[in-house]
Each structure stands twice: as structure tokens, then as C-alpha cells.
Amino acid sequence: MKKYLIKHSMIYKNLIKSLIIILLLSSCSISFHGNLQRIEKRQLNSGELKSVFNDGFNKVLFKARIQLYNKYFSGLLFIKSIENNTIRIVFVTEIGIKIFEFEFINNDFNVHYCLEMFNKKVILKTLEKDIKLLLMNNLVDEKVKIFEDKKSKNKVYKLKKNGQSNYYFIDKETGNLIKIENSSGIFRKVIIELNDYKDGFPNKINIVHPGIKLNIQLKLIES
């Protein structure tokens, strides 16, 4: 019996060790929302949860800084809405060298141009996902769980799709979207913070990936 217990405690110890190693290796942060209190679960109403790049959006120019692994790239990120639910996104350096140009038609993603340094599957996939998170297309008729943050009293919408959860944090005072978080299982994959709102548009957007060294800082120049 004693031998059996020792054997089992060894298994648990190894299991815990393995879990710790997995957590360390995956370098993902844990998605934990213990401070959220569920209010209701229902269908999402049309227009209830809107992107900052909503229907009236035309174009915007950001000063952008992108950290890719241990390299920094700075430049200008230009986003323009064109007809037929199409959005173009262009990143150029300060001196005018184009780094990438993407197009989103509804939820389809096209790469029109991309320099070799960004032209890697994992990077393109990540950027595509980030921008889709920001654009928030097709958020209609989805089941949503609505929470309230016990501390800040902010409203939090949780939408689940294909094993991934998206959290949208709404400031209780202003009604502005202040954070978007995407998690897969218990790991947070992307955190987008939208700050310094002026005239309903955030002057700062920070995109952080806990699992991959690709971070993006955007600062509004003109809209």
C-alpha cells in the first residue's frame, strides 16, 4: 500500500513538473478571470459590440512600432476602408519603404505585398488574427456571456468560437472598448489595449502576444 502511494505521488510530482515545464516553454500567460461575475447569457444583438473601425470609419494614420523577436521596426501604419467591406492596411517606414500591404474583404485576408522579414507563415497568421480581432467582423447572432468586473464594474463580453474565447472589455463610464483579449484554452494569446479615446477613437492601441515576441504599438497621427 505504501509502495502504491509513493508510486502515485511520484506520478503526480512528475505530472506537476511536466506542467510547469510546458507552461514555461509555451511562455503563454494564463487567462484567468476570477474577478468577473456573470450577469447573463444570450444572443448578441446586432451592433451591440462594435469595432472602433465601424461603419462610419474612413481612414486613419498611426505611428507604429513593431517589435519582432529582438528587432524593432518603426514606421507609419495606414488603414483605409474602401468599398465592399474592404479594408487595406499598409505599413511603411518613416522614410517611405513599404513593409507590408494587406487587404481584408469581409473576413478574407490577402497579402498584396510583404517584405521577406515579415513574410513568414507564423507572423502573417498572427497579424491576420490581430487585425481581425480589431475589425470585429461578423459578430452577429453569436451567443455571448456577459460579465461584470467586480472591481471596476466594467462590462465584459465573452464570445466563444472554435475553442477560442474572445473577451471584450467595455468601460462602464464611457462605453468605449478598452481591451480585447483572445485566449485558447487557459492561455492568453493576444491582448489588445485601446487607450486615450478622443472623439470616440483610441489614440493608442497596444497589441501584445504573450507567447510570441511580436508586439505592436500604435499612436494616432490623424484620422
Add this chain to the structure above:
Amino acid sequence: MKINSKLFFTLSVLSFYCFSSFSQSSYKAIEDISLFKSNLAEMSRKTNTIKSDFIQEKNLSFLSEKIISKGLFYFKKENKIRWQYTEPFDYLIIINDDKIFIKDEDKESKYDMGSNKIFNEINKIITGCVQGEILNNDKDYKIEYYENDNFYYVKLTPYSDKMKEFLSNIDIYFDKKDLSVSKLEMIELSGDYTKIEFLNKKLNEEIPDKTFNDL
């Protein structure tokens, strides 16, 4: 990550130095190229400093949009440059002999030119442009010469595939009055281009050395 930030920087520097624009239709080939080149070399020999404003226009052809930025340009012989964007954002590049300094708002970076082959190459381009020697670099560029009433227009087409990924050609426009660079156009394969115009040029005015010190 074959194309690293240093190559990137090479392109940045290149862009300062080469100029262009205007419709090419009114241009005809320069007949006496060696005379033009020797005049340019003479002008470069006499130029110790350049102070200028610049307007940069990034033209996104598909979107029919332009991104306009403005700033200040300083050059001092032999190898000091200050390239400062002031509108609509702050961004500063300083080259001081073998050191390169970049200030992007709160982030400052320093590079050592001598530690790197590419930076050495940049150095050659810089001095080459200021002294007109870049026009002797037919190893890296196919070089064509044109002129109209107001400008000499030199078209550089890079041979290297790496450069071609960024730019299909670089056009430099020299003002006929004083042979200073007036305009630069960097044209991409997509048809997008960056135009930089140099305005209010002042040649051989005193520029204190501290202009080229890092901050």
C-alpha cells in the same frame, strides 16, 4: 531574417541622397555626360555644408492616398548628416562619421558604421552622393542621364535582387542652377513611390558640430 534592420537603414540613407520627379517626357538624354559629372564633382568639392527643409510624399497608388511628412536636413563635410522629421511625427537620424544614431520618440539606438560591411557601404553611398561619385558606381546600378531646361535627371536602376525587392529605381534630380539635389523619387515595383523635395536650400552656411551630436 536575411534582410536585417541594417540593410533597412542602408535604404533609408540611400533615400536621402537620391532625388527625382517630374514627367519624364520633357527630358532628353544628356549629350556630354562626362562634362555633367565633372561639373557635379566640382560643385561637391565646393560644398562644405547644406541646410534644407524637406517635404516627403509617400504615394500609395492603389488607395489614391498620399502620406505627407516634413522635416529638416543638414549635411556637413566630410560625413555628418542630420535628417529630422518634424511633422506629423518626430523621428531623427544622425550620421556622424562612423556612428549612426536614431531617436524614435523615447527610443534611442546607436550603430557603429565601421563594425559592419553594410554600414561601410552606406558610407560610400553618402560620400559618393555628396561628391557625385555615386554616378561612377555602374557596378551596382544601371545609370541613365537626362536633362530638361531646369533639371539634370539621373536614373539609377539597381542590379541586385535584394535592392529590387524594395525599389525598381531611384531617380535623382539636380537643379541646373547650382547642381544641388532638388528632388528624389524612389519607385517601387507596385508603382507606389516616395518623393522627397528639398526646399530652401542653403549652401555653405555655418552649421555647428553639435547639430550632429546624439542627444
